[in-house]
Amino acid sequence: MTDLHWLPEMPDWRARLRGLANGPEPVWDNAVALAGARVNFVLTNALDETVRRLMDGPPAGIATKPVRLAVLGSSTLTHLLPAIRVAGLRRGIWIDTYETDFGQYWQELSDPASALHEFRPTAVLLALDAHDLTAGITAAMDADAAAAVLSDVAERIRSTWRLVRETPRCPVLHQAALPVYPALLGNNEHRLAGSRAAFLDRLNARVRVMAEEEGVDILAIDDRARQDGIRAWHDPGLWHRAKQEVSHPAAPMFGDLVGRWVAAKQGRSFKCLVLDLDNTVWGGVIGDDGMEGIELGQGSPLGEAYVAFQDYARELSRRGVILAVCSKNDEANALEPFESHPDMVLRRGDIASFVANWSDKAGNIRAIAEELNIGLDSLVFLDDNPFERNLVRRELPMVAVPEVSDDPTGYAIALADAGYFEGLSVTDEDRERTSQYQGNKARDALKASATDLPGYLRGLEMRLIVKGFDRVGLRRIVQLINKSNQFNLTTRRYTDEDVIAVMADPEAFGLQLRLLDRFGDNGVIAIVIGRLQANKDLLIDTWLMSCRVLGRQVEPTTLNLIASEARKLGARRLIGAYIPTRKNAMVKDHYAKLGFTVMETNAEGGSQAVLDLAGFTPAETFIHVTEG
Amino acid sequence: MATEAEIYPALTTIFHDVFLRDDLTLTPELNAKDVRGWDSFKQIEIIMASEERWKIRFSTRELDALRSVGDLVRTIAAKTGG
Numbered sequence A: 001m002t003d004l005h006w007l008p009e010m011p012d013w014r015a016r017l018r019g020l021a022n023g024p025e026p027v028w029d030n031a032v033a034l035a036g037a038r039v040n041f042v043l044t045n046a047l048d049e050t051v052r053r054l055m056d057g058p059p060a061g062i063a064t065k066p067v068r069l070a071v072l073g074s075s076t077l078t079h080l081l082p083a084i085r086v087a088g089l090r091r092g093i094w095i096d097t098y099e100t101d102f103g104q105y106w107q108e109l110s111d112p113a114s115a116l117h118e119f120r121p122t123a124v125l126l127a128l129d130a131h132d133l134t135a136g137i138t139a140a141m142d143a144d145a146a147a148a149v150l151s152d153v154a155e156r157i158r159s160t161w162r163l164v165r166e167t168p169r170c171p172v173l174h175q176a177a178l179p180v181y182p183a184l185l186g187n188n189e190h191r192l193a194g195s196r197a198a199f200l201d202r203l204n205a206r207v208r209v210m211a212e213e214e215g216v217d218i219l220a221i222d223d224r225a226r227q228d229g230i231r232a233w234h235d236p237g238l239w240h241r242a243k244q245e246v247s248h249p250a251a252p253m254f255g256d257l258v259g260r261w262v263a264a265k266q267g268r269s270f271k272c273l274v275l276d277l278d279n280t281v282w283g284g285v286i287g288d289d290g291m292e293g294i295e296l297g298q299g300s301p302l303g304e305a306y307v308a309f310q311d312y313a314r315e316l317s318r319r320g321v322i323l324a325v326c327s328k329n330d331e332a333n334a335l336e337p338f339e340s341h342p343d344m345v346l347r348r349g350d351i352a353s354f355v356a357n358w359s360d361k362a363g364n365i366r367a368i369a370e371e372l373n374i375g376l377d378s379l380v381f382l383d384d385n386p387f388e389r390n391l392v393r394r395e396l397p398m399v400a401v402p403e404v405s406d407d408p409t410g411y412a413i414a415l416a417d418a419g420y421f422e423g424l425s426v427t428d429e430d431r432e433r434t435s436q437y438q439g440n441k442a443r444d445a446l447k448a449s450a451t452d453l454p455g456y457l458r459g460l461e462m463r464l465i466v467k468g469f470d471r472v473g474l475r476r477i478v479q480l481i482n483k484s485n486q487f488n489l490t491t492r493r494y495t496d497e498d499v500i501a502v503m504a505d506p507e508a509f510g511l512q513l514r515l516l517d518r519f520g521d522n523g524v525i526a527i528v529i530g531r532l533q534a535n536k537d538l539l540i541d542t543w544l545m546s547c548r549v550l551g552r553q554v555e556p557t558t559l560n561l562i563a564s565e566a567r568k569l570g571a572r573r574l575i576g577a578y579i580p581t582r583k584n585a586m587v588k589d590h591y592a593k594l595g596f597t598v599m600e601t602n603a604e605g606g607s608q609a610v611l612d613l614a615g616f617t618p619a620e621t622f623i624h625v626t627e628g
Numbered sequence B: 001m002a003t004e005a006e007i008y009p010a011l012t013t014i015f016h017d018v019f020l021r022d023d024l025t026l027t028p029e030l031n032a033k034d035v036r037g038w039d040s041f042k043q044i045e046i047i048m049a050s051e052e053r054w055k056i057r058f059s060t061r062e063l064d065a066l067r068s069v070g071d072l073v074r075t076i077a078a079k080t081g082g
Helices: A013-022 A027-035 A041-054 A078-090 A105-110 A143-166 A196-214 A221-228 A236-242 A248-265 A286-293 A301-318 A331-340 A361-372 A386-395 A408-418 A433-449 A453-460 A474-483 A496-504 A554-568 B004-019 B040-054 B060-064 B069-079
Strands: A067-073 A095-099 A123-127 A172-175 A217-219 A272-275 A322-328 A353-357 A379-382 A463-468 A508-517 A520-532 A537-545 A573-578 A597-601 A607-612 A624-627
Touching (some): A013 A041, A027 A041, A027 A078, A041 A078, A041 A248, A041 B004, A041 B040, A067 A078, A067 A105, A078 A095, A078 A248, A105 A143, A123 A248, A143 A172, A143 A196, A196 A217, A217 A248, A248 B040, A272 A301, A272 A361, A286 A331, A301 A322, A301 A408, A322 A361, A331 A353, A361 A386, A379 A408, A463 A554, A474 A496, A474 A508, A474 A520, A496 A508, A508 A554, A520 A554, A537 A554, B004 B069, B040 B069
Parallel strands (some): A067 A095, A067 A123, A123 A172, A172 A217, A272 A379, A322 A353, A463 A624
Antiparallel strands (some): A508 A520, A520 A537, A573 A607
């Protein structure tokens, strides 16, 4: 199944496409809505062509970063490009694409004057086809000969990656080889050294190991094809006719797999799964059927299916997805199974925000986003009830609402196929996220009991561990730089390479700050990059912080650290810039609050502020700073 | 089961979507020379969209024999038992 089955049907889709040109609202918003509907490859192409006729670039002021994706391959890939661009649109991201001439990717990469370099890609998809990769492999080969070819091909791929990361200097997405070859030996195909099918399996395994070494991400169409069936992905007739390896009906899925990678790179994967309860987490209605009446647990296939889905949700939370509950119920009824049903897998402690009342769900979902301090566009709402789904889609179009049936066996599949929570790495912070939110609750309880704020802050016994950028922290640093939207002064997004460049630059510093308190470790919560200018001003290039630690004096403590680092570099003044986006209004007056003088404000609302280090006295805070 | 009369309206929708033109009228004689932009890529899109729509798969020989809309409609009808 390669269709985008989690997306809702839109009955007036064609009419709305035709209306894009003369619609009253902005073309972009309408186009994003059309991209969020379930359409096949023909309509995907039609949407792409219509949008490209009406717009030559992204609208000003959108929160996402436009992407220039170069697609490098040895077969025809043109038919996949519209689906990639529409998958970007689905996520509010403008993607421009460039396709190298047939089989010319190596020459174009090597030639600095080529059209590929002129395109200035910000990301590269390397999509090598199975026929190209298995050239020379034949069943007549012995094991040594086949192994030698495998090494050659693997090293050719590695050197291509390195070339990309040297010259266009951008991240690489490597398409795993599609398993297109029929077997020669059969069940034990792996015993035939020169089997092309077995060769591709070995190559895909080798490439994954290499990708870890080289910091390259994988586009796992081999896994998808195994799930969907290779016939859904590859049509030998089409290959012979047009050298198209991925068949047209699979193009929307192919594009979406690329689109979710692009979004994840920008830190725009979804972060939180909001669950309805009745007939979503268990069968039946807890308020009517009671604890004994709901379907949950061993003894019935339906009850076991709900247990399996709960287990999937808990596994998601263990890799860093936040769980929340939004249910129409009396709170006491809704809580009861979490506290005392023996077959519940999910427990109250797994749920970071629990809302059960009789208000409308759109309002409650807003409240959940506020409580968790995350954007509405990072929420996925799962509900078996089509009425609630449509209500939330209408009221909150930025919330993802997967289309599901009333059969719980499909819920995990819908969430997984949709790729909402696409992750590129897992950090310790991800694994501890739920306990961090639970820690927040304990902190809130202390806050409620402390009569004054200083008393509360003192009682937290906070420790800030400051470290320069290092390899160990690289993943978390890059993750924070690319996903922090709200407390982010400049919203500059950087790759691994950019962060490594800061480490090597004697005129710059990078700080990673970890906050601990009596309720636990909050993990790395703030990142600063400072760059010394020629005139001895220290420019605060990046200052971002997790909103979880707002209002805890981390900001003035961080400023103390920046001032101290700046003095080490011989700086006389600090320059702080605020670049407004749709999401960072909360830090508009950040520098003014810290005692900077605002020098200039531009028409877009951005500003530059300055602090003279000669007259600067470090603020006293309740945070104890240590070097890590 | 799809008869030729049933196939024409659905195939017209496919053509309108593929060429982004609502003014195309399908006749049995219509062929690639009559429609601007009907190249080998668009031909494949029409074929693949028809396969998806009628849940059929054309053989290489059947595809090579297609010369006009009429050929396509007759092949679809034959493959769906219409």
